[in-house]
Amino acid sequence: MGTDSTDRGVTPVVGNVLLVAVVIVIGIVLVTLSFSFLEGTGAPSAEASFEYEQTPVGLEMTATAIGTDVTVQLNGRPVTTIEAGDAGESVLVPTAPGDRITVVSQDREKSVLVAREIEDRDEVGDFIAYYTFEAGSGDTLLDRSNNDNDGNLSGEETEWTGNSYEFTGDDYFEVPDLNAPVYEVSEFTFAVSYETDSGTDKQELAEHISGSDNWGVEIKPCENWNSCNDDTTDTYNPNFFADESGGSQSGQIFGGPQPVGQKQVVIGTYNGSATEIYVDGQSKATDSFESEISMGNFFIGTDAENSGSRDNLDGEIYEIRLYYTAFDDQQVRVLTEAME
Structure with a gap:
């Protein structure tokens, strides 16, 4: 009995096309879910950097780059917050010898972006x-x-x-x-x-x-x-x-x-x-x-x-x-x- 070789050749091709389509659909769903997740958690987008200047009360910190909302802490206690994009904003921190300044991102990761020990005389009030x-x-x-x-x-x-x-x-x-x-x-x-x-x-x-x-x-x-x-x-x-x-x-x-x-x-x-x-x-x-x-x-x-x-x-x-x-x-x- 003869066999139709043409039908056998078409079937694998159709299967591969369907498989690719399924993979694309799954990929789109995963990407959409990923963006939704990131929007909900506020993943960090950049590190923060600062310039420092001594004042009578302590250090003045001026944000030179700020790509995510952060909290400025003094010895683990919140002092102030700075929002993403507020480069140029300055905050006063009443520093004393032995203090520690920490800048922490406000997203779910709570990443430590700056950790600075206060030791020098020109860093205190x-x-x-x-x-x-x-x-x-x-x-x-x-x-x-x-x-x-x-x-x-x-x-x-x-x-x-x-x-x-x-x-x-x-x-x-x-x-x-x-x-x-x-x-x-x-x-x-x-x-x-x-x-x-x-x-x-x-x-x-x-x-x-x-x-x-x-x-x-x-x-x-x-x-x-x-x-x-x-x-x-x-x-x-x-x-x-x-x-x-x-x-x-x-x-x-x-x-x-x-x-x-x-x-x-x-x-x-x-x-x-x-x-x-x-x-x-x-x-x-x-x-x-x-x-x-x-x-x-x-x-x-x-x-x-x-x-x-x-x-x-x-x-x-x-x-x-x-x-x-x-x-x-x-x-x-x-x-x-x-x-x-």
Whole structure:
């Protein structure tokens, strides 16, 4: 019996064409799904690069290339975000010795695009002193600005909690000869992160005194001092002062009533002609004031004029930063966010 060789030759050809068509269809489906997946996850499209410049508060980072949304972190804590395509945008980072800046992509991969250790003097702010209270060295409060303004503990050691020191009213730190790395200080910024356990007594957070020059930050109970127009015992009024010791406290300004038992950041700044106080980044008061500014004995947690005998702090201090430059609103805001 004969065989139709023509039919046998056509069948494989048709099969191959159908197979190719199926492969093309599958490929189109996979490509479509892949694009949909990438749109949903925001895969990184480029690395980020920055230029750095020192400012009084720390490093200013300017994005020279930015192809994906990123978060800028300081020691693992978010400072700000920059969106893709915002080349030329600058952000302030309040850097200190030993800090770490990390830039992380905001996509699902969370890629680390920049990791920078802060080690050089020209990469930090205009520090006089910097105390983290994270750990002590025996009875010593370490100055992490590398300016050797270490503090000595007086009274019985209470507790280093890991990220603060807890004062009980019987202990305080003294820096016997606070000094700045510049020849003359004509303006300054003082920042403290703290929490008080009591609102019934006047308490000193930190105070400097040298001759007739006196400046610092203290808290006064609203009930006893009528400083808040509030007669409750669970509020107090922080104030920043720069004046003559034992004088009229003409440079004293208040931050308004604040709750007991809540962590807060108070920043006082003096620009040579006026003082200003901020609470949690918000400006609360300002006043004209002119005086020479000196360094010298510096006390933390007690009254400098009567150290160890009155107005001692009952609460915790988490961080203190002292700079030899006055800060503006933006610099205070970024510093507050870093200290919260």
